[in-house]
Amino acid sequence: MSTDREIALLTNPTAGKGRALRVRDEVVPRLRSAGIGVRTIEGRDADEALDLARAAVADGVDALVLVGGDGLVNLGLQAAATTGTALGIVPAGTGNDVARYLGFSRKDPLAAADRIAGSLVREERVHLDLARTSGRYFATVLAAGFDAVVNERANQMTWPRGQMRYNLATVAELRTFTPLPYVLDLDGVERRIDAMLVAVGNGPSFGGGLRIAEGARLDDGLLDVVVIKPLSRIELVRTYPKLFKGTHVDHPQYERHRVRRVTVAAPGIVGYADGERFAPLPMTIECVPAAIGVL
Numbered sequence: 001m002s003t004d005r006e007i008a009l010l011t012n013p014t015a016g017k018g019r020a021l022r023v024r025d026e027v028v029p030r031l032r033s034a035g036i037g038v039r040t041i042e043g044r045d046a047d048e049a050l051d052l053a054r055a056a057v058a059d060g061v062d063a064l065v066l067v068g069g070d071g072l073v074n075l076g077l078q079a080a081a082t083t084g085t086a087l088g089i090v091p092a093g094t095g096n097d098v099a100r101y102l103g104f105s106r107k108d109p110l111a112a113a114d115r116i117a118g119s120l121v122r123e124e125r126v127h128l129d130l131a132r133t134s135g136r137y138f139a140t141v142l143a144a145g146f147d148a149v150v151n152e153r154a155n156q157m158t159w160p161r162g163q164m165r166y167n168l169a170t171v172a173e174l175r176t177f178t179p180l181p182y183v184l185d186l187d188g189v190e191r192r193i194d195a196m197l198v199a200v201g202n203g204p205s206f207g208g209g210l211r212i213a214e215g216a217r218l219d220d221g222l223l224d225v226v227v228i229k230p231l232s233r234i235e236l237v238r239t240y241p242k243l244f245k246g247t248h249v250d251h252p253q254y255e256r257h258r259v260r261r262v263t264v265a266a267p268g269i270v271g272y273a274d275g276e277r278f279a280p281l282p283m284t285i286e287c288v289p290a291a292i293g294v295l
Contacts, residue, residue: 005063005120006037007088008056010049010076012068013042020092024067027090027113031065034117046075053079061085063120063295067109069093070140070206074274077130077137081291086125088116088295095208095275097140101218102126102294116295125293128218131202131273133285138273139292141206141213144264144281145180145197145228146236149173151272174237179230185263185284186225196236196253198264199226200285204246206275214246215256221289225262227255261286 009031011024024040031038041056043049049072053064057079065088066076073089080087090113091099091106105111119125130137143151154169182198184191199206201213201224216224231239231253242248249256264271265282272278 005035006039006061007031007063007065007116007120008039008041008053008061009065009067010053010056010072011040011042012049012066012072012093020068020072023090023092023109027067027109030110030113031117034114034121036117036120050075050078057083057085063088063116065090065116065295067092070095070097070274071276073098074138074276077139077274077292081130081137082288084293086120086293086295088120090116095206097203097205097208098274100205100209101139101203119295125295126219127290127293129202129221130288130291131200131223131285132288132291133271133273133283134279136278137288137291138202138276138278139218140201140203140274142200142264142271142273142278142283142285143197143206144199144266144269144271144283145195146173146177147197147199147207147212148269148272149177151275151277152270155277174233177233180266180269182227183263183265183282184225184227184257185261186257187259187261193227194230196228196231197226198228198266200224200262200264201226202287210243211246212243212248213256214249219290221287222258222260223262223285223287225257225259225264227257229253229255 041052063086067090179194199212201216204216205211213224263284269281
């Protein structure tokens with residue numbers, strides 16, 4: 001069986017501790033057996049991977065399919081957003097929040113490949129909003145508080161590897177972290193507030209299912225700005241598990257604002273989105289409706 005469809009398949013060789021390469025070797029034959037032309041690409045680093053992805057999009061492939069986690073999805077967004085080229089995701093990372101949004105099995109790459117192939121042949125796709133700041137897109141959540149500080153500390157640590165590094169960074173920051181003075185511009189309305197964190201959600205979760213922006217939708221043309229006002233360290237630790245279920249929304253120190261555009265300012269904070277380091281605050285983020293089509 002043959003179709004006229006061709007995809008570029010971009011792999012992050014380090015995703016999932018090398019799992020992505022094994023996944024790629026499984027899904028390429030599956031996609032080709034569905035009659036889809038597969039052009040495999042892999043950069044030596046993120047810059048080269050982005051260059052290759054943009055070249056494939058410019059060359060007119062029907063889709064850019066990503067084998068990796070949310071970091072690779074973020075890279076793919078920079079290449080494909082607003083171009084009309086569809087995105088496909090074969091989850092093979094650690095968090096896989098975007099794949100979780102779309103209901104992809106995070107344990108069965110062949111099932112993901114079959115969904116992509118079927119969607120491509122039938123020319124079916126869902127259109128998702130993206131968030132954009134300084135020309136850079138993200139799909140999940142921008143962390144701009146305690147969670148961002150933990151990310152920053154973990155990135156400076158060389159030991160241990162994996163999730164334990166983030167656990168140790170969390171414990172270290174809990175000892176010294178104090179609420180931050182934020183200035184928010186919410187669709188032109190200024191708000192000054194002390195808070196533990198501010199998160200800007202295009203989608204509901206980040207960090208492998210932490211549902212900080214519970215209720216956020218990827219197709220409503222809005223961003224969900226979540227504010228967690230000052231908590232004691234004990235209360236912060238007690239509230240943390242609720243993030244996995246989204247039940248923190250009942251906490252009296254929780255606030256949610258739904259806006260098209262927000263500016264977040266606070267001293268000494270570097271914003272992280274889709275697990276990637278973005279930029280120091282202040283940052284202005286806007287929603288770009290239906291910016292990407294996803295198989």
